[in-house]
Amino acid sequence: MSNKLNHSMSLAKPDALNISNKQKVALAVGVIGLFILVLALFNTNFPNKAVFLSLSLGLITVGTIIYAREAYLTKLEGIKNDGVWFKSISSRGVWGWIVGVILTTFYIVLYFFPKYLGLGSDGEANTGLIGLFDPLSQLLSGRNASQWFVYGTLYTVAILAFGYKFILKYRHNRYQQLRTVSVMFFQLGFAFLIPEFMYVMNNDLPYYDLKSIWPLNYYIFDEWSVNGFLSNGNIGLALLLFGIISIFVITPILTYKYGKRWYCSWVCGCGGLAETAGDSFRQLSSKKMSAWKLERWLIHTVLVFSVVMTTAMIYTYLGYDKNDFWLTRGVFISLVIGFLTLVFVAVMFFKRQELGKDAKYGAIGFSAVIALLLIMHFTGTTEHIFYIKAGALRSAYGLYIGSIFSGVIGTGFYPILGNRSWCRFGCPMAAILGFQQRLFSKFRITTNGGQCISCGNCSNSCEMGIDVRAYAQKGENIVRSSCVGCGICSAVCPRGVLKLENDSMKGRINPTEILLGNDVDLMDLVNQK
Amino acid sequence: MEHIVIIGNGISGVTLARHIRKLSDKKITIISAETDYFFSRTALMYVYMGHMKFEHTQPYENWFWKKNRIELKKGYVKTVETKSKTLYFAEGDTMQYDKLIIATGSKPNKFGWPGQDLEGVMGMYHKQDLENLEKHAPNKEVCKRAVIVGGGLIGIELAEMLNSRSIPVTFLVREDSFWNGVLPEGESGMINRHIKNHHIDLRLSTNLKEIKSDENGNVKSVIIEETGEEIPCNVVGLTAGVTPNIDFLKDSEIELGRGVKVNRFLETNVKDVYAIGDCAEQHEAIGNRRPIEAVWYTGRMMGETLAQTICGNKIEYKPGHWFNSAKFLDIEYQTYGWVFGERGRPEYEKHFHWKHNDDTKCITVAYHKDTKEFLGINTFGIRMRHETFDTWLTEKKDVDYVINHLPEANFDPEFYSKFENEILKAYNNQLQTA
Numbered sequence: 024m025s026n027k028l029n030h031s032m033s034l035a036k037p038d039a040l041n042i043s044n045k046q047k048v049a050l051a052v053g054v055i056g057l058f059i060l061v062l063a064l065f066n067t068n069f070p071n072k073a074v075f076l077s078l079s080l081g082l083i084t085v086g087t088i089i090y091a092r093e094a095y096l097t098k099l100e101g102i103k104n105d106g107v108w109f110k111s112i113s114s115r116g117v118w119g120w121i122v123g124v125i126l127t128t129f130y131i132v133l134y135f136f137p138k139y140l141g142l143g144s145d146g147e148a149n150t151g152l153i154g155l156f157d158p159l160s161q162l163l164s165g166r167n168a169s170q171w172f173v174y175g176t177l178y179t180v181a182i183l184a185f186g187y188k189f190i191l192k193y194r195h196n197r198y199q200q201l202r203t204v205s206v207m208f209f210q211l212g213f214a215f216l217i218p219e220f221m222y223v224m225n226n227d228l229p230y231y232d233l234k235s236i237w238p239l240n241y242y243i244f245d246e247w248s249v250n251g252f253l254s255n256g257n258i259g260l261a262l263l264l265f266g267i268i269s270i271f272v273i274t275p276i277l278t279y280k281y282g283k284r285w286y287c288s289w290v291c292g293c294g295g296l297a298e299t300a301g302d303s304f305r306q307l308s309s310k311k312m313s314a315w316k317l318e319r320w321l322i323h324t325v326l327v328f329s330v331v332m333t334t335a336m337i338y339t340y341l342g343y344d345k346n347d348f349w350l351t352r353g354v355f356i357s358l359v360i361g362f363l364t365l366v367f368v369a370v371m372f373f374k375r376q377e378l379g380k381d382a383k384y385g386a387i388g389f390s391a392v393i394a395l396l397l398i399m400h401f402t403g404t405t406e407h408i409f410y411i412k413a414g415a416l417r418s419a420y421g422l423y424i425g426s427i428f429s430g431v432i433g434t435g436f437y438p439i440l441g442n443r444s445w446c447r448f449g450c451p452m453a454a455i456l457g458f459q460q461r462l463f464s465k466f467r468i469t470t471n472g473g474q475c476i477s478c479g480n481c482s483n484s485c486e487m488g489i490d491v492r493a494y495a496q497k498g499e500n501i502v503r504s505s506c507v508g509c510g511i512c513s514a515v516c517p518r519g520v521l522k523l524e525n526d527s528m529k530g531r532i533n534p535t536e537i538l539l540g541n542d543v544d545l546m547d548l549v550n551q552k
Numbered sequence: 553m554e555h556i557v558i559i560g561n562g563i564s565g566v567t568l569a570r571h572i573r574k575l576s577d578k579k580i581t582i583i584s585a586e587t588d589y590f591f592s593r594t595a596l597m598y599v600y601m602g603h604m605k606f607e608h609t610q611p612y613e614n615w616f617w618k619k620n621r622i623e624l625k626k627g628y629v630k631t632v633e634t635k636s637k638t639l640y641f642a643e644g645d646t647m648q649y650d651k652l653i654i655a656t657g658s659k660p661n662k663f664g665w666p667g668q669d670l671e672g673v674m675g676m677y678h679k680q681d682l683e684n685l686e687k688h689a690p691n692k693e694v695c696k697r698a699v700i701v702g703g704g705l706i707g708i709e710l711a712e713m714l715n716s717r718s719i720p721v722t723f724l725v726r727e728d729s730f731w732n733g734v735l736p737e738g739e740s741g742m743i744n745r746h747i748k749n750h751h752i753d754l755r756l757s758t759n760l761k762e763i764k765s766d767e768n769g770n771v772k773s774v775i776i777e778e779t780g781e782e783i784p785c786n787v788v789g790l791t792a793g794v795t796p797n798i799d800f801l802k803d804s805e806i807e808l809g810r811g812v813k814v815n816r817f818l819e820t821n822v823k824d825v826y827a828i829g830d831c832a833e834q835h836e837a838i839g840n841r842r843p844i845e846a847v848w849y850t851g852r853m854m855g856e857t858l859a860q861t862i863c864g865n866k867i868e869y870k871p872g873h874w875f876n877s878a879k880f881l882d883i884e885y886q887t888y889g890w891v892f893g894e895r896g897r898p899e900y901e902k903h904f905h906w907k908h909n910d911d912t913k914c915i916t917v918a919y920h921k922d923t924k925e926f927l928g929i930n931t932f933g934i935r936m937r938h939e940t941f942d943t944w945l946t947e948k949k950d951v952d953y954v955i956n957h958l959p960e961a962n963f964d965p966e967f968y969s970k971f972e973n974e975i976l977k978a979y980n981n982q983l984q985t986a
Contacts, residue, residue: 099749101882105716106602195882197967306604312613471963472938474877474886476848477563477611478595483604492611513965515603517879519886519935522963536574539938541853542870543946545860 045093053086063155064140073158080176084184091188100195102515104484112438113303119438127435134426137170163219171230175215178296182210185299192302198510198523202288206295209234214292228255231262234290236269238329239452241425245417246340275459281525282466283456284508291452293445296434297486298509301442305486305511308441314488318448318505323388325424326454331395332420334359338399339413356400360393374462377532424449443486447505457504465525466508467532468501470494472539474520481512481521495520498538502531555579556862557639557647559629560655563848564829566590567855568653568862569622575863580621581647583639585628587679589614593657594848596682597709601716606679632804634822651862654801654812654820654827655855658794658846661702665790667763672771673788676710685713689787692719697785699723699774701760702792703730705878708743710789711752712881722753722783724760724776726792732893736916738905739930740893743880745911750881763788794846796831809833811844816868818858826862828854838871840890847876873945874928875938883912888941889928891918901927904951906978908933908971915975919951926954934971935963955979 042050059079062069069075095103112118132139141151149157153168156176160168186207193199213234221228229251237243243266252259277285287294308314334356341352367389375382399408406413433445446453460466468491475498481491487505491512494501501521513521536549556572558565561584569580582590595609617624628642632652639647660675662668672688674681689695698714700707703725711721727733730747732740747754759777766772773784796811807813807821811833818826827833829851834843841850850871857869877886892901902921907914913933919926926949929941940961944954958972 099882102603104601104603108605109602196965197969198965201967469963471935472942473849473852473875474938476594476877477592478598479592479604479608479611480595480598483608496611510965517884518877519884519963522935523966536571537856538852539942540849540872540875541856542867543872544870545857545867546872549856549860 043093043097046090049086049089049093051086052082052089056080056082056084056086060152060155064152066141066151069155072155076155076159079155080180084180087184088187091191094188095191095194103192104515107303107306113306115307115439123436123438126437127431130426130431130435133170133174134430140170140173142170143167163216164222166222178292179210179215181300182292182295183207185302186295189299189302193514196510196514199514202510203299205289206291206298209290210292210295225255225258227251228259228262231266232292233262233265235292236274236286236452237266238270238326238333238455239291239293239450240266241329241333241420241451244333244337246336249337249340270455274456275463278456278459279464282464282506282508282523283453283460284466284506284523286456287446287453287507288509293429293433293450294443294507297437297442297446301434301437301486304437304442306441306483307439308443308447308486308488310482310485310488310490312490315490318488321448322450322454322457325428325449326451327388327392327395328420328424329451330363330392331399332416334396335399335403335408335413336417338403339408352400356396360396363389363392370462377462424451441486441488443488443507446507447487453505453507457506460506461502461504463528465528465531467524467526468494468506468513469522469524469526470498470500471518471520471522473498473541474518475538476518478517480515480517484511484515486511491521498533498535500531500533553577553579554650555581555648556651556653557649558582558653558655559639560584560657560829560831561587561590561624562593562655562657562829562851563590564657564851564855565653565655567852568655568828568859570620571856571859572862573620573622575859578863579623581623581625581649583625583627583629583647585626585642588624588626589617591679593677596676596679597713600682600685600713629800632801632806632825634805634825637824650824652825653858653862654798654806654825654831655829655851656797656800656831657851658830659797660706660790661793661795662790663792665701665760665762667765667771668790670763670765670771670788671769672786673763673790675790676706676713677794685787685789689714689717689719691717695719695786697722697783698787698789699760699783699785700789700791701774702790703727704791704793705731706794707789707791708747708880710791711747712750714787715750715752715881719787720751720753722755722785723747724755724758724774726757726759728757730754730756733895735893735930736891736903736905737894738907739914739916739932742907742911742914742932743883746881746883794830796833796844798831809843816870817861817866818854818869826858828858838869839874841871841874849876873942875942880932883933884935885930885932886936886938887928887930888936888938889918889926889945891916891928891930904955904979904982906971906975908974913971917951917954924950924952926951929954935965936961937963 056079059075108114112122138144141149141153143149148154149167153170153173156168156173159176160166160172186203189203190200214232218230218232221231229248242248249263252263288298338352338355341350341355371382378385402410408416428449429445433449436444475495477492477496479492481495485491486509487507489501489503489506491501508523510523513523537546556578558569561582565582569582572578572580589610590612591609592611595604598604599606599609629639630642631640637649639649658677660677667673674684689698697720699722700710701724703723707723711723714721729737729740730743744754761775761777763771764773764775771786771788773782774788775782798808798812801808801812805822806825811831812820812827813835814820814827814832815835818828818832820827830846832854837843853871854869857867860867873889875888879885892898900920900922901918904917905914915932915934916930918928926944955976958975959970962970962972
């Protein structure tokens, strides 16, 4: 019998998933809210934009809240995954595809054709959807909305409304609740409100979401951005320094103590959306070995690209003249190569054993980066690096990685590839944190002795596509660079086998052949190898 | 090259095959009539509930078997001729083996109830049972009510499954409290209430008399033994335990009891024939264990052990401390060491029982009334660390030590409320009053 043709093993998909009347009303409320946005998109001229905008966002939020309350508060606390693979939207059915196409189209228009959203060009007033958001933007920062303001607002509303839903869904699980409150807080405060207020205080400062760290925030070291910071006195300088300290000091310390989850599933905005609005799609990530292989190549390629691109960017605007500024191109390129070499040598020295076969790939990657940087240094001119116009590299990164990969595919394809495909396959920040998590972190998912029954709930619900069961059924802890520590595998485990924890580095990786519970002599014999 | 043939692709047979492959280059064939590939039987319920698709219950990707040179044969073994070392398949073909391992698992018990073979009556064990359930109980319109007979682990899982599709369930349990042949009173009582909270019609001390048929041979209703009440229903789940699935061996020379009789090396009376997992029956029970252990973990352990013997390092099946786990609707259950219910409890075994106010969490600690030695723990709604209890059992810690060190054994997710202080207080109070 082929499961491809007949997912649920019945002729028709089980239809016991009828929603209650209250949920129908809630859906209607939410859809009306969305419809106002659609009307605005088609240039309906609302008499009082502030009222209609409030109405729209309010209805969407209230609809989601009522729906969630009816879905979860009418039942006892527990795991609420009934029918996830039957529902069209969460099992790549018709609704899944429709939503995927709508989201993808929205992202394409947002990134490449904002004028269709109503962005006024050459000083003209905004119209359409963006015009609808003008009152809110005026209220927060005294300027008209941009497409990014519209996007940021919708993004924040999504995280807040679906975050509430998620908290109800896991109302028996305080880890899930705290984590969700955290991403809601960071999105609302750090990504949405603070940058607006910073603009009010000093409108020359570049937009800066303090929690968005290079290389995820790939434009922070762009010339316009750095100039923006530097031309704003101490506050600008402090912000720039914070950006540098974030990646080189704060990030390694926190990742060492708590694993990369402190960022990916507690702070990050991309993660925040994935964990809340994207929660219904987590089971769609591929757990195949082939997907894992692709992931490792892809994400590290993006990392190499982002390192080289950023170095090249900074390189182009640094002067040759020693008198101009101590940080000349020569000094800078030496610093970068020196730092990378230091990291590489340290890893090879301390962790050669753990890396195994991967050491070879690491060495290849490292050599490639160094070679690229040297080629750049010796062939680059003021206008050209790698024989292409300076800035082309940065534009290419912004277009292919920043826009298409992280936005269009990363979020647009939620209902198709799962909610973390950007985090898993593309995010260079996740690659750095993951590299550290795998090698220098106290974090792991502990497997509880021999209690695993190989049921697969953990793997099924892993948004990063980790085959958690493959480890659990061997009695082995899960130490994987991609794990974002969302903790859902632990939550859904019916036998209490998995626990996220920070403990000592020793014995963290513990491959076993014979599981706890069997003959102790046999365990000793087989496991001592 | 020696040909190892394993009948049954469940956890026992597959664990055995994997370990033989690690240790040797022997030719390995796994035979199954149930499915093409190994799947987790315990996960079947999640397919019906829509948490997973069937393919997600398969722990290994399909390329795994070829890569590890484990041959898979789909077929039903009809008879085994040990003299010529030949298997005869229902499909007509045959297969030669050098060593044969019987790992055919169990089948649901049927106790000769009138109507037990009607359409719509089913166990919940094989993949075919799941397909059958999907056919007879796709939704609450087709299946207006289901009756489950037998209050064990499979029964409550079936109740949860049907509940997930809003199908009303009547749950007939022979005992006067759910699973109290195994669980002590306090725990069993808590689960009774939890079942009812899920709007499942739990009938304790209730037996099935007969299953009635409609004119088409489908289930129409059941009759209750005690009251004669007729309950209309469309599906009857028979979940009153399991028996070894060994009918095909009846005419062979292999010694059978309820299961395939094996010694401590998991050898049968016939040379080069072994049995592991649910279908194996020890001549004498090991410690407090039952001669037949139909548990996932023991199947796996037998597989791990027998692989050594087959690859030349002959060792006994010598399981460590008993452990098990289950989930009753929303309440997780784990057990380490031995905690007995009313029935079969040794006279030296005393219990300390603590239950949380919310009626979803409790623990029972068993200890020796004279020596105070810690014997085992049942824990509901609080996860505990296997390794810690295994160590404490080996070191023969006393009950005071265990209660005082419970925080070390806690395995709940981070930020969960902790109950160890409350438990300790209750323990100290009980000692004072006792």
